[in-house]
Amino acid sequence: MVGIIKTNKRISTALVLLAVGFVGAPVLAQDFDKGMAAYQSGDYATALEEWRPLAEWGHAEAQINMGLIYGFGDGVPQDYAEAVIWYRLAAEQGDADAQTILGEYYVAGDGVIQDDVYAHMWFNLSASQGHEGGKYQREKLAKRMTADQIAEAQRLARECVAKDYKGC
Numbered sequence: 001m002v003g004i005i006k007t008n009k010r011i012s013t014a015l016v017l018l019a020v021g022f023v024g025a026p027v028l029a030q031d032f033d034k035g036m037a038a039y040q041s042g043d044y045a046t047a048l049e050e051w052r053p054l055a056e057w058g059h060a061e062a063q064i065n066m067g068l069i070y071g072f073g074d075g076v077p078q079d080y081a082e083a084v085i086w087y088r089l090a091a092e093q094g095d096a097d098a099q100t101i102l103g104e105y106y107v108a109g110d111g112v113i114q115d116d117v118y119a120h121m122w123f124n125l126s127a128s129q130g131h132e133g134g135k136y137q138r139e140k141l142a143k144r145m146t147a148d149q150i151a152e153a154q155r156l157a158r159e160c161v162a163k164d165y166k167g168c
Helices: 007-020 026-040 044-057 060-072 080-091 096-108 116-127 132-142 147-162
Strands: none
Touching (some): 026 044, 044 060, 060 080, 116 132
């Protein structure tokens, strides 16, 4: 186990996110819900078929679920780097859940180079939106960081907000 996040903690976070679902346009919700039902029944190919177009279109929750599929290797080869791509797309839309998960990937070094400063930055962004998981993980991580590292993470978070979460 790398970092401060246990893998089963990330799985718990991810499963909660899967259960949330999407409340939006009926057609999108129907496709999203069809993907959710397929995923929950173990039909990962159908889940991918339903979620990929939504995720490519910019649907943040579908992007998160694409990250889950690749992060867990559900019906596809496990690919943390691919999972990070999908989480980052949702995080760049300001999705606090995706920001928290992305922070967890930086803590663990899954699909990215392990980096506590960037992990703290993502947790800080999430926490600033009231996300309790982001707040908890930020405080936990800060205990092992230097004051300079925390200051750098906070600077990066401010820059990220100024860029509307793009390219962080």
